[in-house]
Amino acid sequence: MIEWFANRRPDVPEWTGSQLGGPGIAMRPAVSPDAQLLAFSAMIDGQTQLALMRPDSGSWTVLTHDRDSGMQAQASWAPDGSRIYFERVCGGPRGVYRISPLGGEPRLLLEAAQCPRGLPDGSIIVTRIDQSGRYRLFRLWPDSGKLAALPALLGGGVSATPDPLVQVFPDGREAVYLGTSENEPNGLPNWYAIDLASLRSRPLHSQVVPNSFSVGVSPDNRSVLIVNAVQDEWEITAVPRSGAGTPRPLISFPKPSNIYGIDAARDGSVSFDYMIRPTSVLQFDPAGKSVSETVATIHARMVPLDAGSFLFARPENGKWRLKVFRAGFGSRDLLESSEESASPVARVGDGSVAFLLGHKDARRIAIAIVREGCIVKRFRLDASAVRSIAATPDRSTLLRWPKSVVHRHERG
Numbered sequence: 001m002i003e004w005f006a007n008r009r010p011d012v013p014e015w016t017g018s019q020l021g022g023p024g025i026a027m028r029p030a031v032s033p034d035a036q037l038l039a040f041s042a043m044i045d046g047q048t049q050l051a052l053m054r055p056d057s058g059s060w061t062v063l064t065h066d067r068d069s070g071m072q073a074q075a076s077w078a079p080d081g082s083r084i085y086f087e088r089v090c091g092g093p094r095g096v097y098r099i100s101p102l103g104g105e106p107r108l109l110l111e112a113a114q115c116p117r118g119l120p121d122g123s124i125i126v127t128r129i130d131q132s133g134r135y136r137l138f139r140l141w142p143d144s145g146k147l148a149a150l151p152a153l154l155g156g157g158v159s160a161t162p163d164p165l166v167q168v169f170p171d172g173r174e175a176v177y178l179g180t181s182e183n184e185p186n187g188l189p190n191w192y193a194i195d196l197a198s199l200r201s202r203p204l205h206s207q208v209v210p211n212s213f214s215v216g217v218s219p220d221n222r223s224v225l226i227v228n229a230v231q232d233e234w235e236i237t238a239v240p241r242s243g244a245g246t247p248r249p250l251i252s253f254p255k256p257s258n259i260y261g262i263d264a265a266r267d268g269s270v271s272f273d274y275m276i277r278p279t280s281v282l283q284f285d286p287a288g289k290s291v292s293e294t295v296a297t298i299h300a301r302m303v304p305l306d307a308g309s310f311l312f313a314r315p316e317n318g319k320w321r322l323k324v325f326r327a328g329f330g331s332r333d334l335l336e337s338s339e340e341s342a343s344p345v346a347r348v349g350d351g352s353v354a355f356l357l358g359h360k361d362a363r364r365i366a367i368a369i370v371r372e373g374c375i376v377k378r379f380r381l382d383a384s385a386v387r388s389i390a391a392t393p394d395r396s397t398l399l400r401w402p403k404s405v406v407h408r409h410e411r412g
Helices: none
Strands: 002-006 015-019 026-031 038-044 047-053 060-062 071-077 084-089 093-100 103-111 114-118 124-129 135-141 146-154 166-168 174-181 190-195 201-203 215-217 223-230 233-240 248-254 262-264 269-272 279-284 291-296 303-306 309-316 319-326 330-333 341-348 352-357 364-369 374-378 388-391 397-401 405-408
Touching (some): 047 084, 071 114, 190 223, 303 341, 309 341, 352 374
Parallel strands (some): 047 071
Antiparallel strands (some): 002 015, 002 269, 026 038, 114 124, 135 146, 146 174, 174 190, 215 223, 303 309, 309 319, 319 330, 364 374, 388 397
16 A cells, blocks of 8 residues: 655645555555544455554554455544444445454444445445345444435446445535436446435536546545546546536556555545556466466456467557467567457457457457458447457357347358
8 A cells, every 4th residue: 555645736746655564465545534543454364354554653453353254345434533334245245344443343233235434423324235236325323223225326237336436525414426316327427426415416527437446535525536547547636526626636657457445634645555466377288297477467358369378458558459478479469550459359260359449439349360460350330338259169150248249250
């Protein structure tokens, strides 16, 4: 995890950062109200647990030890700093808990819920899957057990929202979320702020990042901190809560995988996780007597081509490129042209592959010969929403998902 300090002079966009202590894998930082402690998810023996750190010293301790209730993921502090709320998830929301920062046994507050966010009056905002199968915001009063559904849907449904994004402002008046209002449940996801008194949602002026895994708010209640994708970099941007004015970039850095957690403190620092985890590709000989290892930066599923080579996708200069990797030689672009190419990918015979071609908003399916790097067929259909491609064994038909539309092409 990294702690970043802003230079308060707007004409000098400088920053300094430091890597905090803790375990080898640490995610989703949550800063205490007095900025003296940091709650976070620590990977302990293959399972995440809630941990607590003093950023100034790097000393840390594990607060939870349950290995049967699911992974610990998001956490937040009660506004008075007396409690930490956290979730357990395993294929979906398992439950919301609270625990003292001094330790002790966690208390289950609500089953089948996640994303707890504490409010000044003692209630908490949580997320549950409602009867329609969508993630919805709820407000829970733990002392009485009262639970009220809010007219706010997160993401685009369960399958599209593995980690719902919601945060509350310190004043407790509004919550910000990535999703849709109840009036437009099938609309495109956007960043919204919901007034917790009137229950009305209003859109924020921001760029939606489909693969964003985190959102934060500023301690002064004025801004939402959103992670935007800018070509090959992540950019943390302060978006005005009022909806007026221009979003202000705070810091940018090369993309690793995703940023799973971000939180701001009163001293002007921003804490977030930043993971760079190289992928090791193992190659076994047929007899299983030897193993060779290659480290490659892969951002999507690799597709084996033949012995010693495979295809994978990687962003370069703001565009996705399919790469052909061969052991001992490194990687090269699949296409000789400058056109953008991306996954999903399907092998079509021994020497050709089907893939997505063009910008993400206007993609088409194409077929290329791997050895020559040239496109031999382009399909006119709109493939912007395609998530999977497959070829029948006889190579005469391509299938795409969603919509289960079948397209035929000539062999070759």
